[in-house]
Amino acid sequence: MDERARRIGRNEALFRKVNEQIESLNRGLAEISDEKMHIVCECGSLECAEQIVVPIPEYERIRALDTLFFVLPGHELPSVEEVVEEASGFKVVRKHNGDPALLAQATSPR
Numbered sequence: 001m002d003e004r005a006r007r008i009g010r011n012e013a014l015f016r017k018v019n020e021q022i023e024s025l026n027r028g029l030a031e032i033s034d035e036k037m038h039i040v041c042e043c044g045s046l047e048c049a050e051q052i053v054v055p056i057p058e059y060e061r062i063r064a065l066d067t068l069f070f071v072l073p074g075h076e077l078p079s080v081e082e083v084v085e086e087a088s089g090f091k092v093v094r095k096h097n098g099d100p101a102l103l104a105q106a107t108s109p110r
Contacts, residue, residue, distance in 0.1 A: 005079065005080050006099075007044075008077060008080055009080065009095070009103040009104065009107070010107070011044045011046050012043065012044050012069055013104065013107035013108075014046075015040050015041065015042040015043070015069075016042050016069060016108075016109065017107075017109050018040055019040060019042065019070075020109040020110070035055060036053050036055050037054050037055075037059050038051050038052075039052050039059070041071055041090075042070050043069075043071045043075035043077070044080070045075070048072075048075065050072055052071075052090045053089060053090075058087070062085075062092055063110065064110075065094075066105040066108040067094050067095040067100075067105065068092055069092070070090050071091050071092075071093055072089075072090060072091070073086075073091055075091075076093050080095060080096055080100040081100065082094055082096065
């Protein structure tokens, strides 16, 4: 894996970890409001701090697979991932097999 792809993978893993750390707070708020979580985009750009609104069941379903990430439309990176789902306001991307997937699995917080 080249250094750019490795850096992108580490950035995405960082945002996924941030989302996992704030999950309990988000879940508590979501359960008394609209059943949705507010997470940060898990794209590979450290400059991105945009939020995505995700229903709790969708968050848990996607988070169960280490190679899947939530990104805003236009934030996907075809060189290391492919779009596998599209929803209102976000996309779900899967890391390509090989190094991108292995890095995603090695950095999974679950």
